[in-house]
Amino acid sequence: MAKSPKNTGFRVHHESLWLDVIERARSLPRAYFVPNARAVENPDDILDLLGKPRFRARRQVLLETSQGAVTRRGGKSTPKKATVNIRTPDPETVLLEVFTGQPGFVVLTDSWYPGWRVTVDGREAKLYRANYLFRAVEVDAGHSTVAFRYEPESFYKGAQISGAFLLAILLSGAWLVFRRQREFQVGIDP
Numbered sequence: 001m002a003k004s005p006k007n008t009g010f011r012v013h014h015e016s017l018w019l020d021v022i023e024r025a026r027s028l029p030r031a032y033f034v035p036n037a038r039a040v041e042n043p044d045d046i047l048d049l050l051g052k053p054r055f056r057a058r059r060q061v062l063l064e065t066s067q068g069a070v071t072r073r074g075g076k077s078t079p080k081k082a083t084v085n086i087r088t089p090d091p092e093t094v095l096l097e098v099f100t101g102q103p104g105f106v107v108l109t110d111s112w113y114p115g116w117r118v119t120v121d122g123r124e125a126k127l128y129r130a131n132y133l134f135r136a137v138e139v140d141a142g143h144s145t146v147a148f149r150y151e152p153e154s155f156y157k158g159a160q161i162s163g164a165f166l167l168a169i170l171l172s173g174a175w176l177v178f179r180r181q182r183e184f185q186v187g188i189d190p
Contacts, residue, residue, distance in 0.1 A: 028057055028109055031096050033082035033139075035074025035104040036060040046132045061105050061136050063128045072138075074104045092150040099143055106146055108135045115152030120144050 038060055040046050046062045049055055063069030082100035089095065098106055107130050118127045118137045121144055130136030137146055 029084070030110070031084045031086050031094075031106060031108045032058065033084055033098065033100050033104055033106055034059055034061045035102055037063050037069065037072045037105055037136075037138075039063055039065045039069040039071045041065045043132060050131060057107075057131065061107050061128075061130045062132070063130060063136065067128055068126065069128055072104075074102050094148040096146040096148075097143070098139055098146055100139065100141055103138070103140050105130070105136045106139055106144075107131070108148060110135060110148075115150055115154070117149050117151050119147045119149075 034057075036059060038049075040049065040062050041064075043064055043066075046064070049062055050057075082098070082102075082104070084106060085097040087095040087097070094108060094110065096106060096108070105128075112129045112133050112135055116127060116135060118125050118135070120137060120139055125137050125146075127148075128136045128138075135148065139146065
């Protein structure tokens with residue numbers, strides 16, 4: 001084992017497997033709390049800001065103004081005690097139990113993708129694209145239950161279209177059966 005570049009972890013090398021693995025000792029957790037948000041107009045600027053050495057992902061989240069985000073300061077740059085516990089009952093749901101001493105944002109480092117919705121304590125909330133490719137939601141101080149659910153509109157629209165076609169086929173079939181019965185009855189009656 002040897003120190004990896006930029007002191008980000010340890011480089012593990014096993015010659016017989018031709019394998020080079022780097023373990024990141026200081027990576028972000030899957031979900032975490034930040035007290036501050038910075039609204040950025042251009043998404044490309046977010047990438048530039050993320051690369052700056054002074055950017056602290058554990059203290060601030062970068063959000064896009066195109067989604068209605070505004071800059072919010074949570075007071076001190078060091079967040080008060082906050083915990084985020086994760087439960088994932090299925091692939092389309094991520095449940096978070098959040099305990100925090102101040103309002104701020106919960107960042108989920110799962111990929112941003114259209115179709116995700118979020119509720120905070122059972123109420124629909126605004127889902128933000130965070131740090132260019134993650135998800136974030138605003139929470140109040142205290143205890144909050146945050147639920148991310150994958151509910152793409154395309155699925156429901158597709159189901160509606162399929163249902164309409166199925167109904168049309170059933171009605172056409174019923175009309176044909178009714179018509180044949182009527183023709184049969186007309187042919188038998190003298």
